[in-house]
Amino acid sequence: MFLYGYLRGELDSWESTPNMADLQDYTAQVLLIISTILVGSIIIRRRRKQNQIKLPPSPPSLPIIGHLHLLSPLPHQDFHKLSTTYGPIIHLYLGSATCVVASTAEAAREFLKIHETSFSDRPTQTVAVESLSYGFKGFVFAPYGPYWKFMKKVCMSELLGGKMLHQLLHVRQQERKRFLSGLAEKGLAGEAVDVGAELMMLTNNVISMMTMRQKSCSEGGGEAETLRKVVEDTVELSGKFNVSDFLWFMKGVDVQGFKKRLKEIRVRFDALLDRVIEEHQRERRKKKEQGSTTGDDDDVKDILDVLLDISEDETAEIKLDTDNIKAFVMDILVGGTDTTAVTMEWAMAELINNPGVMEKAREEIDAVVGNKNRIVEECDIPNLPYIQAIVKETLRLHPPGALIVRECSRTATVDGYHIPARTRLFINAWSIGRDPNHWENPLDFRPERFIDQNGSALTHLDVRGQHFELIPFGSGRRMCPGISLALPLAYVTLASMLQCFEWKLVNGGDDGIVDMEEKAGLVVPRAHPISLNNNITYPILQNHTLFLSNHILLFFPLSMSFFFSKRRIVMVTVNLGMLHYVLDHVYGAFMHRTKMSTPFFSRGWGGTKLEMLERMIKQLFPEVAGQNWPPTVIQPLWKTVWETRTASLREGVFRTPCEDQLLNALPPESHNARVAFLMPKNVPPHAMSCVVHLAGTGDHTFERRLRLGGPLVKENIATMVLESPFYGQRRPMLQRGAKLLCVSDLLLLGRATIEEARSLLHWLDSEAGFGKMGVCGLSMGGVHAAMVGSLHPTPVATLPFLSPHSAVVAFCEGILKHGTAWEALREDLATEKVAMTLEEVRERMRNVLSLTDVTRFPIPQNPNAVIFVAATDDGYIPKHSVLELQKAWPGSEVRWVTGGHVSSFLLHNGEFRRAIVDSLNRLPWKGSS
Template identity: 50%
Template sequence: MANFCDYLVLLIVGLASILLLRFLFTKSCIKQCLPPSPIALPIIGHLYLLRNLPHQAFYNISSRYGPLVYLLFGSKPCVLVSSPEMAKQVLKTHEFCFLNRPKRTNLDYITYGSADFVLAPYGPYWRFMKKLCMTELLGGRILQQHLPIRAEEFKLFLKGLREKVNVKVNIGDELSMLANNIITRMALRRRCWDVEGEGHQLIEVVREMTELGGKFNLGDMLWFVKKFDLQGFGKRLKSVRSRYDAIMEKIIKEHEDARRKRKEDEGVRDLLDILLDIYADESSDIRLTRENIKAFIMNMIGAGTETSACTIEWAMAELVNNPEVMARARQEIDSLVGKGRLVEESDIPNLPYVQSIIKETMRLHPTGPLIVRQSTGDCNINGYDIPARTTVFVNVWAIGRDQNIWENPLEFRPERFLNEEGQSPLDLKGQNFELLSFGAGRRSCPGASLALQIIPTTLAGMIHCFEWKVGEDGTGTVDMDEGPGMALPRAHTLHCIPVVRVHTSALV
């Protein structure tokens, strides 16, 4: 009898909760004209609609309810944006209302909270760091100064592949090593190939931090479980940040000691040197802390390496499955570069088809499938009310597959980006809302220029120097399944067998 009474009480409470939520939601809708919305469940709202790959789940929701959809994740209001027109409204027309990013517990902790530039709220510190990125840290002058580093690592990468000819190669691992070496040398004057070295340890720790930062934390959506750490993230977050902190403190102190010993104009400064100059400058508009520096370096390594490597790996997978595209790209490179030298960064503007391959890859496989913002005040988009503190998801992945924009959107056709003059009016810098690979507006990716040096040059070099075989007879295809992760990795790592086709002195 007691058990029956307990179940009866639970049933009454459940029904009362449903009625209360419906009442509140209906009352809210009367006051506000919210976008269309699926049926919400008590307590969890629309969390039941999510899957391992949120961008795909969001695509299915938007396909049914339209380009602007209102959702409740627990108690958190959210809006899905899935068309270029709506994305333009959020990222340009009403940009000042959507310049902040929502806090996520895991990511906030490992990036030192408000010390992190990427997640910092729009304000004096964010503007200072953005200007610093564009003029000093990732500006054209610094990128040009670090060109020899990229060129050297590019040659070492190709030579490494040359030593593995006719052997099955893990393309993802090779590309990650290249991207990591470039970033760690530019940022810290260290390579990450030595397993015992600090560079390698740093990469491993940042990889773990990135994985944890991308995990879904129930406490962000359901306030009443926030203090319980049901998923056990607490100890792991403390451990990984503590290890990262120890490595970075050692590297920073080594840099400080070296700076005191060398002359002011001795050699090209790395990014940590530039940050330490500002850290020591008492007249600087914004005084950087050591946490600011550590957070910036972590973002450089975490975002800068994984995204570039993933994009090139996806491009190679598409080329293996589309040999006619590979052949046309190779013909373009051969006609410009010949077979007596390697592709260089300066060649890329004269390789429009290679550029179109990059654009088509980023359309289908954007390494940032979701642009996430949070409204700072009430806003009206296309006649619908967006309340303050609403999290907005711009589904870049869905926009890239919109059949109203792209003809046969699931086909890999780089030609779609070439006009009669052999060029494309669409760029990747956020001016075209059909192609938001690096975001748009003030909060677009500050590392876009660096990525657009590394990605096409590396891909062109791989096409130029090697034939690529898959399977026993070399004519196999690869699956195109996506895996979970912040940078939209492949579900299964790409393995190919390289066969040398260009014998240059650089590859001997």
């Protein structure tokens, strides 16, 4: 009656005031009222119908938004509070999305086990999921069906199976060593450690290296930085609330700009992954051309290789296209990085607040690992039940995925409640882990919950989805397949952090307690970063007498043997054990990160000199010059230093054979080259071999290389040592030590050294008449040796020792990046009115130093005579860099010595000499058929 009266009154007013504009306004009002009545009646009828069906309990809702007003940025906490009022299973409207929340172990079992087939899909009605999964072409969000089953089988048997994880164990070991070494550097420097940031860098690098041999966190910038930012942005957007995902009438409206940002992320990820896929395919084509296959036992594949294998397999059940591969890689990168890092950060926070637990964990590690001559490894984990219990207790209180999300594929009845198809299901793992019905004092951190009376891990309570009181990784067929990687990585990383360091809180306030506030996100991270100070507990560093009184070991390794007896060095080796890698970083910290040290390139790029050198070095590449570039003839002037019955030592000098343009760029001190020549006596040259030894970083004298070559006199092998430009007596007056002043100096040093070494080999061949020749070098000298062996017109023994394939690895990725004057390089560009960020400066450095990439040089005449000697725990040269060289030069050999960069050239001279002899033995004598 009220409505009728209202309309009658309005009609009367129209008759009294017949105005067309008013008529239109009133018509609009009436239509709006009628529409409201119709929509209201539809809603009322729908609710009445639903009331006839038994739905789970539900709190009062509001029109349009439903229950969205009840949720905060931490919905798992809100769901938990609602469950205390409305029960373990509740029904909610999140906008236009129908949802059900399960908050107890019993409810979770109903959905994930008893009715698993009805809840095996994941929600797909979100803008972020649709875009970043390439239209649900990955694995995580693919609909349950033949494609998903095929990818699950591939994932469990090939991608994350035991064989693949074992093959990629070295990647995890290498990245963990880098992580620990970085922590050690900060500890020595007295710097606070942002635990979350360091752990995120570790897990990002582990996952991306295992997936596609590409780091995602690096101070070098470039593609690593692009990948890191893509993953970071993806995680951020995926965890944000997007109003268009919950209100049907907003579906086509990009209110918050999500679609624009998602498109931009896709473009960056596509460009990056296209390059990575092309690199993998190029390597695969090269292997096929060389007659090898990706199935060889000694060929370690990454996950991308396996996906490419499947895509090329004509007999595969499902044909994978490029979008499938990209979507799967995105799934792994996003799903595998934050979760493990966040778990370990929460664990460290709990341990700081529970020092008794931390001390008990250390005691267990000491009992298992022994006298600490090695760092804990993954193979130790079965014997560390308390470490496992700490991680499980952390996952109970702080599951990284607080809500396990599913979607009902067909109408189901669960625990007597009607669940319509397309209903979104949220299993509140956070609430389940804090349920007092299953956990005594659930808010207390007590790893002992998971230990039996004998000190062993409880078998009836685990995190692998069979015990619904604890399901941080989900359960059933949609359970997270990455558990086989995430758990061992979390166990061993946490154990090594406790074994190697003592931790103290920096920002915990007066009470010294870490706050446990959560922050919103795709995972549930800490609201505030946890900053800790660490004290190193390695024995080699605890032994202050050895570390301080024998600091010459760190600062003057080239002169080590003058100060220490052979017995003393062996003792240090025994103590180092697995800590060679850390020693490299400690040495690097003292050499390159103290206030007293001078950085590399403190005077900038080198101006026009750099541009000239870039052009000249490119002339060495085979696409420009080929291998027919003749060396320059030289005539050294000799003087005898000493002579014995079996050998003689001479020193010589000659004008550097560089062309005028290069000669003018060199400092005057470097214009004359100096050599030392140690030669056996009473043997004709044609029956002898001679090896030219090139200078490594800091080789200012002939001493170390003469000591290396001296014993070879007995093998009728002569040693010729070349003093490099910018080193020794050829060092510019303003240069301190080996710290080159400009980037151009590094390229000058390399180009001039190559010219001089090639001329010396020519002299040994044509003038001295030696029967065999070779060239070797350590570290930087090894890079130069590889280039010389590559460019020489006749076969020579080529022996790079502890060498990278490119200076990019040393200065942009390795320890030396800490000793580079990045700010000075940026300021130098600013004087030329070129504004760059530090990351752009690092990218420019990578481009310049890519000219030193040995893989761009031609394959040597006899690759069988190429032997690389590399260290297993080298902190300066990563293994992948050595393997790049071997791949580029098929037929070459890599030999591994146990040690780091610093310790290996002190302790493995015998291995270097053996490689020299073996390499020369693979060459024919001059004049033989």
